[in-house]
Amino acid sequence: MTLKRFVKLILLIVTPIIIGAVIWSVRLYVGISERIQNGWFPPPIEIYAPGIKLQAGQYLAPESFKQELKDQGFIERQRSGPLQESEFEKLDLESCQRVLPEEIDPLAKDCYLIRPKKPADLVAVVISIDASLKQLYSGEPLSPTSQVSFRPTLLAQEFEGQLMSRKYSPLSAFPLLCLQGITAIEDKRFLEHSGVSLSGTLRGVYGLITGQRELGGGSTITQQLVKNYFLTSERTISRKATEIIMALILEAMVDKDTILENYLNVIYMGQNGPFQVRGFAAAAENYFSKPVEKLELHECAFLAGLLNNPGRFSPFRKDPSPGLQRRERVLEKMLENGFITDRQKQIASSKPLPKRTTDDEIQPAPYFIDAIRKDLRAKGVDLEQGIRVFSTIDLRAQKSASKALNSALNDIVNRHETLKIKEKGGQKLQAMVLSADIKTGQVIALIGGRDFRTSPFNRAIDAHRQVGSIMKPIVYLTALETLTESGTPYSPMTVLTDEPWTYKYDRQSWSPVNYDEAFRGPIPLFWALKNSINVPTAKLGISVGLESIIDTAKRIGVTSPLKPFPAITLGAFELYPMEVLTAYLTIARFGSRVQTKLYTRVETLDGRLILEPRSEQDQVLSNDKAAQLVGMMKNTLASGTAQSARAWGFSHTAAGKTGTTSDSRDAWFAGFTPNVLTLVWVGYDNNNKHGLTGASGALPIWSLFMRDYLKGTENLDFQWPETVEAVDVSKSEIMEIVGPELWEKVPEKTELVFPVGER
Structure with missing residues (x-):
């Protein structure tokens, strides 16, 4: 074969490949452009729970009221200084008297100071020894009032058919320590590369070929954004190749700040029952019950470490030590990169991991939300346009109903040998609860089964x-x-x-x-x-x-x-x-x-x-x-x-x-x-x-x-x-x-x- 014929043969082979690659890249570019033009995030379905309503004289058990505030998204203040939005503080009676415009009731037992989201006013609540709401104040300065209503609270969100907990936050809201922790452990050359790390990619491909997943995927932050936003988590060479090309295209289309901001708002951060926790802001509230801008070093390090494998590093596992070790690894990387001092690392390392504070079945009430979604579809509401739904759920009723259902069913099964045998054989006794306000007909609690994660069939609305x-x-x-x-x-x-x-x-x-x-x-x-x-x-x-x-x-x-x-x-x-x-x-x-x-x-x-x-x-x-x-x-x-x-x-x-x-x-x-x-x-x-x-x-x-x-x-x-x-x-x-x-x-x-x- 002559050299001329050999070159022709090579051209015949290579040319279609190049043309195909160009066409493929153009299609990827068009796909990315269309998604960005339509908005980085699709419009959500937002479902709200009614806000707390307080009326002078009503029954108000202090501990249940405290939990109700937390269920509504309020955070108990753990520091000094003025209350911030969505914070509350339990005051001793002496401190309470200093903020009230009149004498505190002699039967007073508990006092709460609450700062709702703007434009609502400051609220003070005094509860008596018989658990009645004795004194109620609002405004700045505080003045007596007979009733107070808080704004509806966001219960859950759905994006493109997926139940999610997501809260969008601009890049400026993230503490610098969080950004440094993320780049230190996930992509230390983020500001330098063009979307792809050659060494990381080779390591990831080698891991795919050999099956050694512990080598990691080698993905940059840009590649992770592409995977989470445009692709799936499938582990194949073809998907990896698509990810690389799309990362290079994305880096050429938008700036680094845009990439990082969207990455921080779309990345998967774990589960809250059947709801995906997406983004750092939602994770901050899910794991630490605080807004992202208030995260401290040990919290930033933990969340940065969680990115790699939220299931494995979850603090809510029976053995949370992998999460603790992963946080330590992040702190070490931050120290190596000069982001923190040795003293800061020691203090952060001594902090405990967060503990679960809410029931997955209650927050955010999956059966109730499923019922709303099905009802809206039946009425012809376009769920793709982005809507707000103001539900009738009473969070306290929902929690009480779920606890009653599971507690009583467990007791019933344990007292009947035949039911215990059936349960061991895989037949689970089920139940449903529906509760409504008689005056209005509004459903205040809806439990469609024992556990939505293992049995999403909604018996409250679908069982005949x-x-x-x-x-x-x-x-x-x-x-x-x-x-x-x-x-x-x-x-x-x-x-x-x-x-x-x-x-x-x-x-x-x-x-x-x-x-x-x-x-x-x-x-x-x-x-x-x-x-x-x-x-x-x-x-x-x-x-x-x-x-x-x-x-x-x-x-x-x-x-x-x-x-x-x-x-x-x-x-x-x-x-x-x-x-x-x-x-x-x-x-x-x-x-x-x-x-x-x-x-x-x-x-x-x-x-x-x-x-x-x-x-x-x-x-x-x-x-x-x-x-x-x-x-x-x-x-x-x-x-x-x-x-x-x-x-x-x-x-x-x-x-x-x-x-x-x-x-x-x-x-x-x-x-x-x-x-x-x-x-x-x-x-x-x-x-x-x-x-x-x-x-x-x-x-x-x-x-x-x-x-x-x-x-x-x-x-x-x-x-x-x-x-x-x-x-x-x-x-x-x-x-x-x-x-x-x-x-x-x-x-x-x-x-x-x-x-x-x-x-």
Whole structure:
């Protein structure tokens, strides 16, 4: 082969490669340009929690209030000097008196000084020995006020479908020590190279070929930005080549400050439950509960070290020593580069690593956020445009609900050997909690399972389960709206018969049985409901009409299709929990139906209104009939199937209903005080039997949550409509109806609700 032919051959081989490389590079350049032109960061979905509302005289346990401030993003001051934004300080009473414009109350026990974000004023709170908010002040100078409302607090963010915790900060906000720590450990020649380190790249490629990952990727800060912003974390030679070319292009397009600033705001810094922690500012708040500009040397060094492997170097691992060693390595590099003195290094090395202070399941409430996202999609809201959602979540309620669910479920499983065996075999008993404010219909707590990370299926909104006895009140409500066979109105004292019974229809027969397989003879209407007795309920349902029961269910909020089969009287149909919540809200509101809400407003990032749920209410039931039903349901907790709530420490006045499906696959409890309604479900996702009832499975969760959430609040009774009145029915009157075998179960007096003048 002649030299001329050899050169031609080489050109034939090399030319397509060069052309391909040029075209590839141009495409990469165009891709980078488009992303930068559209903004470095896509518009987020921001979800906010309502700010704290304080009112003079309210119950305010000091420790829970302190935690509530932290949940809202406030940081407890640990230094002297004036309070900065989003800081609070607990003052001793002597110091408190010096800042107050008047004499401190003699019963004062705790005092807090709070500095919200601007433009809000300084706030002072004085809590008495009985845990009531005794004195409340705001303004500068402080002056007495009756109430204070804090601004909504950012709960969570979503970027391009990924749940993230990210807070953008300009480069100028970062302490110099943080920038020096990052460059010292990650890229000491950052200001000198053109985007790629030759020695580091060769080391990284060698590691990929040999499988020696401990050699590191050799990536510069520019390459890491490319990987995190434009590419994936895939470890292949082709991806590495793309990363190198894109890093060189990026360095030619933007300055070093822009690269570093965006790197510091996009880099992965660990997990907070299901939420990625992205960027130094979010990491500063996640690990140290402080803004990035207030980070100290030991904190900067730790976060710089975390960049390499957030999972391995996390301070929240059982063994945090790798994180400690990595921080020490960063400090050594900073010392070598002359960024710090030996004395500074010694002080920083002596500092402990941060400790976890919040529950991943509570902050930032993944099931609640999942429910909001799905609801917005169902309503056609464009989630790509960037929106703000002002949720209805009560962070204290959410935390109490999560703790109650996990605590009670663990206790239930540990007390039942069959459940323990199933759990060891991989079948995890699940539960959900929904709680709402009765006045507004706003959902204040939503827990869709035990752990979103391992089980993201949201049972609170997506589970379609058989409801069982929890829907018996619909039968009794329908009866209260109709007349008996003799033409008289049904009332709580109308006599039903509990005896063997068969209903024949369409060449079929149906013979319902009671849970305990016993029969009680004649019993009052309220007795059958509070004790959830099947046979008289089924007979009552057939008597008032299956179509009428379906009509009642639809009016109060049931949307799932229902068929007029006899078993519908005992809840043999499936509903979504939100349907049950809506139905019970209508009952608790004495027949006034209101839309349940997960948020109060949705707007664009510049404040333009997109969606605002309606607040109208519809009176779909006679309020006196609904009040009679609520009066009967109070007896469920007083002396019926839910009376064990008292043993769990719940002491407020409430009404409710247990629910157990006939095959023990679903356990429910719905109960409400005059202000708060809570619904609980317990079961297996695969629909296996668990043998629990509403009282033994769901009620413990409900009781623990309502006990903790309502702690210290006034025990209010229901405010009955003017057309009805509460009457104490004597034991002797009830004993005239029921058989002798039930006499010892009859309370000395039973409060029931009747139309005025009918008793």
